[in-house]
Amino acid sequence: MEAKTDVPTSPMEVTRGLREACMSCSLHELCLPRGLSGHDLERLDTLVDRRGPHHEGDHLFRVGDRFESIYAVRAGSYKSYTVDSEGREHVLGFHLPGDLLGLDAIYPSHHLCNAMALDTSTVCALPYDQLSILSGEISGLRVQIMRLMSKDLADTATLAGDFTAEERLAAFLVGLSSRFRERGYSPREFNLAMSRRDIANYLRLATETVSRVFARFEKDGLIEVERRAVRLLDLPRLQSLCEAMGGLQR
Amino acid sequence: MEAKTDVPTSPMEVTRGLREACMSCSLHELCLPRGLSGHDLERLDTLVDRRGPHHEGDHLFRVGDRFESIYAVRAGSYKSYTVDSEGREHVLGFHLPGDLLGLDAIYPSHHLCNAMALDTSTVCALPYDQLSILSGEISGLRVQIMRLMSKDLADTATLAGDFTAEERLAAFLVGLSSRFRERGYSPREFNLAMSRRDIANYLRLATETVSRVFARFEKDGLIEVERRAVRLLDLPRLQSLCEAMGGLQR
DNA sequence: CGTAGACTTGAGAGTCATCAACGTAAGTGG
DNA sequence: CCACTTACGTTGATGACTCTCAAGTCTACG
Numbered sequence: 001m002e003a004k005t006d007v008p009t010s011p012m013e014v015t016r017g018l019r020e021a022c023m024s025c026s027l028h029e030l031c032l033p034r035g036l037s038g039h040d041l042e043r044l045d046t047l048v049d050r051r052g053p054h055h056e057g058d059h060l061f062r063v064g065d066r067f068e069s070i071y072a073v074r075a076g077s078y079k080s081y082t083v084d085s086e087g088r089e090h091v092l093g094f095h096l097p098g099d100l101l102g103l104d105a106i107y108p109s110h111h112l113c114n115a116m117a118l119d120t121s122t123v124c125a126l127p128y129d130q131l132s133i134l135s136g137e138i139s140g141l142r143v144q145i146m147r148l149m150s151k152d153l154a155d156t157a158t159l160a161g162d163f164t165a166e167e168r169l170a171a172f173l174v175g176l177s178s179r180f181r182e183r184g185y186s187p188r189e190f191n192l193a194m195s196r197r198d199i200a201n202y203l204r205l206a207t208e209t210v211s212r213v214f215a216r217f218e219k220d221g222l223i224e225v226e227r228r229a230v231r232l233l234d235l236p237r238l239q240s241l242c243e244a245m246g247g248l249q250r
Numbered sequence: 251m252e253a254k255t256d257v258p259t260s261p262m263e264v265t266r267g268l269r270e271a272c273m274s275c276s277l278h279e280l281c282l283p284r285g286l287s288g289h290d291l292e293r294l295d296t297l298v299d300r301r302g303p304h305h306e307g308d309h310l311f312r313v314g315d316r317f318e319s320i321y322a323v324r325a326g327s328y329k330s331y332t333v334d335s336e337g338r339e340h341v342l343g344f345h346l347p348g349d350l351l352g353l354d355a356i357y358p359s360h361h362l363c364n365a366m367a368l369d370t371s372t373v374c375a376l377p378y379d380q381l382s383i384l385s386g387e388i389s390g391l392r393v394q395i396m397r398l399m400s401k402d403l404a405d406t407a408t409l410a411g412d413f414t415a416e417e418r419l420a421a422f423l424v425g426l427s428s429r430f431r432e433r434g435y436s437p438r439e440f441n442l443a444m445s446r447r448d449i450a451n452y453l454r455l456a457t458e459t460v461s462r463v464f465a466r467f468e469k470d471g472l473i474e475v476e477r478r479a480v481r482l483l484d485l486p487r488l489q490s491l492c493e494a495m496g497g498l499q500r
Numbered sequence: 501c502g503t504a505g506a507c508t509t510g511a512g513a514g515t516c517a518t519c520a521a522c523g524t525a526a527g528t529g530g
Numbered sequence: 531c532c533a534c535t536t537a538c539g540t541t542g543a544t545g546a547c548t549c550t551c552a553a554g555t556c557t558a559c560g
């Protein structure tokens with residue numbers, strides 16, 4: 001387990017509503033159910049295989065695992081990552097409740113990355129063959145799957161750009177902030193579920209650089225940061241720092 | 251127009267089969283028709299609105315344009331790119347025949363990037379609402395759309411890693427090589443449709459760096475390059491240079 | 501033939517990585 | 531309860547890769 005500083009809202013560590021059906025799930029608007037009516041929702045619900053809890057360090061899937069299901073994060077958080085031939089780890093994304101995991105495995109039908117819980121976390125597993133059939137019958141489901149994949153595409157592309165360490169970290173914080181807001185948590189104050197090393201591997205920086213930029217941001221009055229507890233003091237200025245990137249993150 | 255050196259196979263500049271139906275299209279196996287039977291293929295075919303030719307510099311769509319269709323490249327090549335608030339251009343990808351364009355626009359329902367022809371090029375436009383309906387009725391089509399989106403996701407993620415200029419350029423060449431092979435062209439000898447500047451913006455390098463690495467590769471006997479004509483002399487060694495990246499590119 | 505744009509090559513500078521040391525927090529076992 | 535261990539995070543010094551700036555070359559095309 002990690003540092004548990006007492007910051008008011010720590011969304012990444014909250015596990016609420018574990019037993020809820022899609023219909024009453026608080027992630028309704030972010031996740032696959034979005035836009036579905038009562039009956040269709042029930043049909044989706046019968047597909048869902050709720051799994052977990054996974055504890056920090058547990059793997060949801062690993063590179064090479066046969067692709068069977070798409071996962072929707074239900075509570076907690078996961079990171080997806082690969083390890084290259086030199087042993088360097090590349091973090092592909094951090095996944096909060098409502099996010100889908102495993103989409104890149106559809107094409108090759110086996111997983112291309114690892115997914116690891118950062119917290120005590122749970123997922124809804126959706127068997128892909130069944131989901132595919134159901135999405136043939138429910139246009140709203142099809143639409144939403146495409147929307148979410150499309151969003152992933154755009155987000156990943158954003159990160160692929162050529163930006164400075166400050167732009168990257170600012171965009172990372174701003175992106176987390178909006179995602180917390182979407183989920184009903186404070187956009188100004190939160191705990192990071194991931195280590196400095198994970199952030200660095202995600203942003204393609206050295207952990208030392210992440211530390212230093214955090215320190216610089218704090219000195220400049222942009223944020224307060226103590227270990228994993230972060231408070232955004234000047235969101236507008238953070239946003240202007242990363243406006244070149246267009247904003248968000250995964 | 252660009253340099254037209256006489257290299258045997260110059261796939262990016264070939265425009266063949268402009269009038270073919272999906273059924274007889276040579277891109278059959280790469281593009282949406284893959285796996286579809288005769289009747290389903292005909293239905294897909296009725297959706298297709300063939301457009302072009304676009305000439306070098308022509309735009310297929312621009313940032314902010316309303317999203318109406320997905321495009322499948324039919325002949326020639328396109329680049330997709332954005333311009334950030336500092337005026338820097340970021341190339342998101344190069345698109346060869348059989349590739350889909352515009353997928354990232356589904357979510358926000360307007361285009362997030364620009365798409366420009368690098369050559370004299372044509373596309374098949376597929377109205378998204380109709381495609382969505384049809385994909386509800388033809389599971390094979392649904393499967394293939396998902397497969398192609400999934401592939402895009404994986405490719406983009408690859409480029410997002412932290413790699414040296416040599417790794418990037420080697421991966422770029424190796425990736426192009428395999429894509430040409432898939433399309434029936436020589437994987438060892440081809441013309442680049444894009445400028446050094448485009449390559450640099452794609453790989454997040456300076457154009458000068460691209461030049462220098464090309465020169466270094468040539469000095470080391472890995473390639474021969476004269477302006478846009480490229481010959482890969484030592485594919486295995488190029489592959490080993492970028493094995494850290496896992497290989498391919500978009 | 502001359503200009504424009506693409507490309508190449510060289511020199512210097514800057515950002516960020518690497519190496520290293522140190523501080524802090526949490527867990528273990530005596 | 532304290533020494534020890536381990537992982538994480540911070541801070542400093544050095545250096546490398548790549549960018550920027552600048553000049554020069556080549557090709558295409560008017």
